[in-house]
Amino acid sequence: MTTPSDETPGGPADRTCERTRSWCDEAIRRVVADANRSADTHLHVFPLPESWGIDLYLKDESVHPTGSLxxxxxxxxxxxxxxxxxxxxxxxxxxxxxxxxxxxxxxxxxxxxxxxxxxxxxxxxxxxxxxxxxxxxxxxxxxxxxxxxxxxxxxxxxxxxxxxxxxxxxERATDWRGNNNIAESVFEQLALERHPVPEWVVVGAGTGGTSATIGRYLRYRRHRTRLAVVDPENSAFFPGWVTDTPDYATGMPSRIEGIGRPRVEPSFVPSVIDMMIPVPDAASIAAMRHLNDVTGLCAGGSTGTNLWGVWQLAARLLAEGRTGSIVTLICDGGDRYRHSYYNDEWVASQGMDLAPYRAAIDTFLAKGTWHPPA
Missing domain, CATH: 3.40.50.1100 (Rossmann fold)
Incomplete structure (x- = not known):
């Protein structure tokens, strides 16, 4: 029941509805309970030559209830x-x-x-x-x-x-300081590894939220780890970052689902990124398929984009005679892409030749030398 002062200008105004707050409380409980029921995502080890002294980890975000990062x-x-x-x-x-x-x-x-x-x-x-x-x-x-x-x-x-x-x-909805975000999770899982603080974390950008969260966390925790962001064809993120143009736009969609945008999005935070690597779409798909052949892990195209960047950074560490670890993400499962990335007819229809990129990966993993197609 309202009082006269509640209805007069300058008097107290109560906009709180008990039913509204009760509904919100229950909704938040359900969302948090869903997270509480879920175990953390796995951190897989990719087999690299022992003599390299380099460890590669893939955080498998495809095991979430909805199958992706x-x-x-x-x-x-x-x-x-x-x-x-x-x-x-x-x-x-x-x-x-x-x-x-x-x-x-x-x-x-x-x-x-x-x-x-x-x-x-x-x-x-x-x-x-x-x-x-x-x-x-x-x-x-x-x-x-x-x-x-x-x-x-x-x-x-x-x-x-x-x-x-x-x-x-x-970029603002996720608590980049911690609270079980993806960066905090990675470092906790690496705690007992021989290189617990990675040299590089490699991710793509769709909204830019993941790279912003990881980049901010690395600085907040004062880790020496550097952040590399990979970007597919037609995306505005790489040219926008290189030219320092926040409103850069290509107007063209990405063929690699989940990453790449026709414009630089508001959640993209370029100042937390140490390196950006443009990746041909054929390289993304070749790397994605290679992962499946070697490990049995079936991932989408954006995971292949990540891996193409990883191979370049691993080659750099080898050339410098350094050891360490690199972390990247399995962004989603490959079952969603049986009609496209895993379909040879679709790949051919896009005018892509995967063979040179697959050969570059095979040569690198066998000999440690990086010679991507021109």
């Missing part, structure tokens, strides 16, 4: 939206994504009991659409990929809508 991001974005009061009972969460982020956000939307809509290109693979719909998400299609942003904003502007906007909030 984006599970961490979606969890952080939902907690951020809930804690800010942006996501409430009856909210429709809207995102611009045709990839793994949409799958993971659909999962968390279903977990807390809100509707989820993702805006995606009409040519998105049936496998991705099916994964999103499995978790109760709805796919809204656009014919021009660049229209995803504005269409998502338009849908979210309708009553009860909230635009999650992963490309803006990825």
């Amino acid at each position: 984006k599970h961490r991001l979606a969890r952080s974005l939902f907690l951020y939206g809930l804690a800010n009061g942006w996501i409430r009972e009856g909210t429709t969460v809207v995102e611009a994504s045709s990839g793994s982020t949409a799958v993971s956000e659909a999962y968390f939307a279903q977990l807390v009991g809100v509707d989820f809509v993702t805006v995606m290109p009409r040519k998105t693979s049936p496998e991705k659409i099916a994964l999103i719909e499995r978790y109760g998400g709805r796919c809204h299609f656009v014919d021009i990929p660049a229209d995803m942003y504005t269409e998502a904003e338009r849908l979210a502007a309708e009553p009860g809508g909230h635009y999650m906007d992963q490309f803006t909030y990825a």
Whole structure:
């Protein structure tokens, strides 16, 4: 019951609704409980020649409930939206994504009991659409990929809508100081290894959130580890970083799902990156397939992009006569890409020849010399 002072200008105004806070409390409990039920992701060792004195570790993010690194991001974005009061009972969460982020956000939307809509290109693979719909998400299609942003904003502007906007909030939704973020997890898992502080961590950039979290953590903890970010063809991140142009844009989509963007996104923090490495798409797919052949680990194209960068950095350590460790990520599972990256007909249709890149990897691992295709 309100008092007269509650209704007069200048009097106290109580906007807290017991039901609203109770719903939010329960939603946050569900999201945190989901994390609490999940064991940490594995840190696999890739077999390198013992004489090199170099250890390579792959943190397997494909084992998350939704199968990718984006599970961490979606969890952080939902907690951020809930804690800010942006996501409430009856909210429709809207995102611009045709990839793994949409799958993971659909999962968390279903977990807390809100509707989820993702805006995606009409040519998105049936496998991705099916994964999103499995978790109760709805796919809204656009014919021009660049229209995803504005269409998502338009849908979210309708009553009860909230635009999650992963490309803006990825770098701020995750606690880069620790709190079991991916960087803290890696260093805890390396504690008993012979090189517990890696020389390099290698990741790609989709939103830029992962590289921002890791780069900030390395500086905060005063580790000597350097951060390398790999970037596929058509992406704006590498040229934007090299030229120090924060609004650089290529206007072209990446063929390597999950990383690379046609514009430099707001969550990309270039100042925490020590090196960027451009990677041909054929090299990404060749490295991804090589990983599967050697270890049995079936990963997506962005993992191959990571590995192509790893081989260059390992070759540098060898040339300098140094030992140490390198850490990279298995970003998602390869089952999502049976129709594309693991399909020889699809690869040929894209005009890619994997043989020279595969030969470069084989030669490097056999002889320790790095001679990539011209």
